[in-house]
Amino acid sequence: MPLCLLSIRPPSPIISCHVSSGAAVRTTPPPSQQQQQQQQQQQTSISTTASPSLTCALQCPHFQSCSGCTHELNLHRPIIVEEATDFFKTVGVSDFTFDSCRLWGWRCRAKLAVRGSSIYPLIGLYQEGTHNVVDIPECKAHHPNINAAVQLLRQGIMELNVEPHNEDRGTGDLRYVQMAVTTYNTSLPASERYKHGKVQVALVWNSRNENSPSSDKLNALASFLWRNGGPRGNIHLIHSVWANFQTSTNNIIFGNRWRHLVGERDFWEHVGGIDISLDPSSFGQANTRAFDILLRNLHKHVPYGASVADLYAGAGVIGLSLAASRKCRSVKCVEVNKESKLSFEKTVERLPMSVDCSISWHHADTSVEPLSWLIGSDVVVVDPPRKGLDTSLLHALQSISSSQKKLQLLSESSLSKVNEEKRPWVLRAREASVQIGSKTTSEYSQSLPQTLIYISCGWESFKEDCKSLLSGKAWHLERAQGFNFFPGTQSIEVLAVFKREQGVSIKKKKSGKKKKKSL
Numbered sequence: 001m002p003l004c005l006l007s008i009r010p011p012s013p014i015i016s017c018h019v020s021s022g023a024a025v026r027t028t029p030p031p032s033q034q035q036q037q038q039q040q041q042q043q044t045s046i047s048t049t050a051s052p053s054l055t056c057a058l059q060c061p062h063f064q065s066c067s068g069c070t071h072e073l074n075l076h077r078p079i080i081v082e083e084a085t086d087f088f089k090t091v092g093v094s095d096f097t098f099d100s101c102r103l104w105g106w107r108c109r110a111k112l113a114v115r116g117s118s119i120y121p122l123i124g125l126y127q128e129g130t131h132n133v134v135d136i137p138e139c140k141a142h143h144p145n146i147n148a149a150v151q152l153l154r155q156g157i158m159e160l161n162v163e164p165h166n167e168d169r170g171t172g173d174l175r176y177v178q179m180a181v182t183t184y185n186t187s188l189p190a191s192e193r194y195k196h197g198k199v200q201v202a203l204v205w206n207s208r209n210e211n212s213p214s215s216d217k218l219n220a221l222a223s224f225l226w227r228n229g230g231p232r233g234n235i236h237l238i239h240s241v242w243a244n245f246q247t248s249t250n251n252i253i254f255g256n257r258w259r260h261l262v263g264e265r266d267f268w269e270h271v272g273g274i275d276i277s278l279d280p281s282s283f284g285q286a287n288t289r290a291f292d293i294l295l296r297n298l299h300k301h302v303p304y305g306a307s308v309a310d311l312y313a314g315a316g317v318i319g320l321s322l323a324a325s326r327k328c329r330s331v332k333c334v335e336v337n338k339e340s341k342l343s344f345e346k347t348v349e350r351l352p353m354s355v356d357c358s359i360s361w362h363h364a365d366t367s368v369e370p371l372s373w374l375i376g377s378d379v380v381v382v383d384p385p386r387k388g389l390d391t392s393l394l395h396a397l398q399s400i401s402s403s404q405k406k407l408q409l410l411s412e413s414s415l416s417k418v419n420e421e422k423r424p425w426v427l428r429a430r431e432a433s434v435q436i437g438s439k440t441t442s443e444y445s446q447s448l449p450q451t452l453i454y455i456s457c458g459w460e461s462f463k464e465d466c467k468s469l470l471s472g473k474a475w476h477l478e479r480a481q482g483f484n485f486f487p488g489t490q491s492i493e494v495l496a497v498f499k500r501e502q503g504v505s506i507k508k509k510k511s512g513k514k515k516k517k518s519l
């Protein structure tokens with residue numbers, strides 16, 4: 001079949017409605033295409049008095065059949081923001097703010113199931129409570145180029161007779177697809193970059209490896225996507241194509257084996273002031289723009305020259321952006337998924353030469369001996385999965401004041417025995433998976449963090465963790481901000497800054513004075 005017959009739908013325009021909490025919102029009628037394009041260039045807050053529920057409405061044909069979005073109106077201010085505002089008042093923060101961020105076309109990373117048949121493929125999300133896949137070609141949350149790449153994939157499946165996976169029978173070739181958009185193309189003016197984002201496509205193939213009999217089809221599908229969506233296609237849409245091999249019957253999307261098939265191997269994005277590399281196997285935030293806004297707010301809470309522990313670090317994006325923007329003395333990232341290591345290393349390579357920081361990335365479970373990860377840091381950043389903090393880490397943070405005293409005693413005694421290092425946290429720090437920079441780290445420091453920055457994507461678990469942290473009297477909550485990471489849902493991202501209660505540092509100063517006297 002001649003390939004010129006293929007039509008890739010031009011991506012639909014991106015609409016921006018940027019509204020700050022409690023501030024003015026827009027109530028103008030739904031914008032025309034031209035207006036939408038203007039809005040895309042410049043995110044604006046438009047003053048008004050009437051309800052914005054309609055202009056900030058999802059307007060998605062898949063709403064209700066698809067499980068992705070649960071709320072259709074008032075995308076700029078999910079109902080949960082009111083609850084969050086009230087909650088934060090009860091714990092001493094009366095100025096909780098909420099940034100509405102981008103309301104449509106915000107999702108730059110999507111994992112979609114592929115089911116149906118090669119004649120009628122379904123590419124989308126499961127219907128709530130079932131494994132029935134709903135096709136979502138016009139999803140309003142997706143970056144428009146994800147929708148365009150899904151359309152191209154659909155054509156490829158149909159033309160090449162690729163069989164989608166059948167869960168009941170365990171047959172078929174294509175199980176899932178992950179689409180990730182990079183919006184960082186410096187050859188374009190900054191205002192053009194987002195809408196011209198390129199898509200990294202990861203095909204989850206139902207075979208053990210690339211030597212299976214169906215590999216020819218996999219390669220043909222990758223070539224199809226590249227020919228028609230790559231640099232020589234009508235629209236350059238595809239950044240690269242990867243394969244992941246998965247035959248398991250459980251619900252885990254990805255297997256352990258990855259292959260880069262075509263296009264650029266490295267995927268770069270720019271957030272928090274640094275270039276970040278993200279392999280398809282690494283965790284990446286779905287809402288790139290909102291994450292960037294959050295990071296820039298987060299930076300303000302970290303003192304220049306601080307030592308930072310970044311727990312639940314993924315590829316270390318938060319820690320590394322702090323290393324660059326706050327000229328940190330040291331940054332220690334802890335992450336359980338070993339696949340993130342490579343992305344971390346590549347990101348480090350692109351850090352500005354001026355960054356003079358001891359940086360390490362540890363493949364480890366934060367919940368095992370959590371105190372050892374806190375020692376020597378002024379600031380700890382936690383960004384746990386939706387279920388919240390591991391209990392052992394929560395306990396370590398709650399009892400941080402008493403740990404501080406014990407550590408001081410312990411280190412005084414072990415410093416006298418300099419020959420043989422026995423302190424477990426020092427030994428452990430030396431086992432770092434990756435250590436970059438020769439600057440003396442704070443591994444010999446016995447200080448524990450004075451600031452805890454909690455980034456949460458799970459509101460219910462955050463509330464519980466927050467109450468537990470405050471009940472221990474070691475911390476008070478200084479600041480809380482919300483970000484609209486998932487418009488159309490009742491989920492928000494929270495950035496909360498806790499500070500140590502002063503009692504401990506006063507005692508520390510006193511003991512310092514005593515020491516001087518005895519000298």
Ligand SMILES: C[S@@+](CC[C@H](N)C(=O)[O-])C[C@H]1O[C@@H](n2cnc3c(N)ncnc32)[C@H](O)[C@@H]1O
Nearest residue numbers: 283312313314335336337365366367383384385
């Ligand atoms: C919400 S993501 C945040 C990732 C990273 N901070 C970012 O923004 O890119 C949570 C991360 O925690 C990791 N994780 C989950 N449980 C963990 C544990 N017990 N110890 C260390 N990392 C963990 C996950 O693999 C995931 O990468």
